[in-house]
Amino acid sequence: MKLTNKFSKTESNAHDLLSIDDLLKEIILRLPIKSMVHMKLVCKNWNSLISDLNINSPVGLLFPYSGSWYTYVPFHVNDKSRDRPFVRVFNFIKDTSGIRILQSCNGLLLCCSDQPSKYGHKYYVCNPTTKEYSMLPRYKFWWLICGMNLAFDPSKSSYYKVVYVREFEWYRYELKYQLEIYSSEPGGGTWRKCGETFVAAQVNFKNGVYWNGAIHWISTTATGKSIYFNPGDDQLMMPKVMPTPPILDGDCSTRNYYFGESRGHLHYIDVYRMVTGFNVYEMKIDYSEWFCKYRLDLSRIVGSNLFSICTVVWVKKEKDSFLVLQVNRENLIQYNLVCGTFETICDVEVDMVEFDFDSSTEFPLQYIESLSRI
Amino acid sequence: MVTTDEKGPLTAKKKSVIIRSCDGDEFLVSESAAVLSTSLKKILEEKEDRLIHLSDIDNKTLAMVIAYLSTHADDGLSDDLKRSFDQEFVSGKEFDVLKYLVLATDTLQVTCLCYTVAKKMADIMKNKLVEWVRREFDIQNDYTPEAEAEIRRLDAWAWDDRQLEDD
Structure with missing residues (x-):
């Protein structure tokens, strides 16, 4: 039998660990997503292989650059030849004021118009891979908005939900909040009020993170509360309290933090300015505590330069998991969390790209390529 | 040798x-x-x-x-x-x-x-025609023209104005 004929058949050789289909997957996975979709036409077997591929994996970081322009920096996992950073334009969303990306959630992005209209900012959910988008219905009390958050998990449902948090009233010196939910399910209609009003001292509703089926908001002050809310749980329509991250003392101007999710892991990192040692905390799945997952000291990498944590990326094989940090506002470094190796993945001068570090987005967003429909 | x-x-x-x-x-x-x-x-x-x-x-x-x-x-x-x-x-x-x-x-x-x-x-x-890939992998097209059209329709976003090579 000619070796190459193996590709046209599905039988596998006795000592092949991978079947030919697995080998084909290795090749197909390395195609750009559009080519991958084209290859569905090759034959029925390829179509089913491609439809089964789980391509919802973090592939890069999006940094605001200017208007609807974002600098995209691809990650580098195992593949030694990687793409260079380039600019992605989000002008497929037709909004005359341009758009800003607020949140990235399992392949979909939550965006809003750059400038408010008469009725506040317009909000959009989009998939930049398929360039599909949908504008969310108009929401009431737009002047009281505290945060808008996307909840989407394609492994559970092909529909997404958006949670809108707004101020409700002051009651005995405490500010009360109200949640509203929009669902993309057919017949989901418009915003609906959800549960009673609640108190949430010093919670930052701008940076909600979707993890474990719920949206999580933390307080970045030692005295504040941290809460989470599961929009899919119809029984309990109120946010629950979760342990506050281990916040360092000191005011916000001398430290920066990272709060994010990757492949089912919720992380929190707090870094003092000019201190190169820090801990990577992870939340236990039962919400019992934040535990210290990694203790790092980056002095040999950052020296006395300013640095901040961009993201933590969990990879299927834990030994490949890494974090990305910005050093001196110029270089992006990918640092392996397990073995401590590192490499520069973007150099502003070499790659001729620009970031806008003073944007309202607190940290750059992990971009995940997916074929999820809006 | x-x-x-x-x-x-x-x-x-x-x-x-x-x-x-x-x-x-x-x-x-x-x-x-x-x-x-x-x-x-x-x-x-x-x-x-x-x-x-x-x-x-x-x-x-x-x-x-x-x-x-x-x-x-x-x-x-x-x-x-x-x-x-x-x-x-x-x-x-x-x-x-x-x-x-x-x-x-x-x-x-x-x-x-x-x-x-x-x-x-x-x-x-990545820039090759589907026909090229079938040839290289020695694969027979097992779709009907209708089934092919349906697949293209489902992923219409991926089929806009792309120049593909056949060599």
Whole structure:
């Protein structure tokens, strides 16, 4: 039998660990997503292989650059030849004021118009891979908005939900909040009020993170509360309290933090300015505590330069998991969390790209390529 | 044909194995290079046999894999050098050659070479017509024209104004 004929058949050789289909997957996975979709036409077997591929994996970081322009920096996992950073334009969303990306959630992005209209900012959910988008219905009390958050998990449902948090009233010196939910399910209609009003001292509703089926908001002050809310749980329509991250003392101007999710892991990192040692905390799945997952000291990498944590990326094989940090506002470094190796993945001068570090987005967003429909 | 892995007299004392391709050519390989292949490592652990016969890898392909293994077994080379070797290794190779290589890396279980070759194959395939891919992989089109149109319709976003090559 000619070796190459193996590709046209599905039988596998006795000592092949991978079947030919697995080998084909290795090749197909390395195609750009559009080519991958084209290859569905090759034959029925390829179509089913491609439809089964789980391509919802973090592939890069999006940094605001200017208007609807974002600098995209691809990650580098195992593949030694990687793409260079380039600019992605989000002008497929037709909004005359341009758009800003607020949140990235399992392949979909939550965006809003750059400038408010008469009725506040317009909000959009989009998939930049398929360039599909949908504008969310108009929401009431737009002047009281505290945060808008996307909840989407394609492994559970092909529909997404958006949670809108707004101020409700002051009651005995405490500010009360109200949640509203929009669902993309057919017949989901418009915003609906959800549960009673609640108190949430010093919670930052701008940076909600979707993890474990719920949206999580933390307080970045030692005295504040941290809460989470599961929009899919119809029984309990109120946010629950979760342990506050281990916040360092000191005011916000001398430290920066990272709060994010990757492949089912919720992380929190707090870094003092000019201190190169820090801990990577992870939340236990039962919400019992934040535990210290990694203790790092980056002095040999950052020296006395300013640095901040961009993201933590969990990879299927834990030994490949890494974090990305910005050093001196110029270089992006990918640092392996397990073995401590590192490499520069973007150099502003070499790659001729620009970031806008003073944007309202607190940290750059992990971009995940997916074929999820809006 | 017996080739050494060019490691010089210093390492000549190290244990070697002989690997025979399906067309009968034999290659002398240092054990440190051979064990980078998970399959060869298992064979060597199981029996003391110094001659390994590979019934489905031809001599040209085997020579390439062995060159790769020997380079990666060389402790004197930095990771950066090995990385640029990898790029050199796959550049300019015909798609047909890469197909044999990727099958061989799978039989021999050399994961990192498998990834490098798969990436190169994907780079070649990415701007090709579906017909080109079918030809190269010797695959029969089992769709009806209606089924083809339906697949294109479902992923209409991916089929806008793209220039694809057929050679």
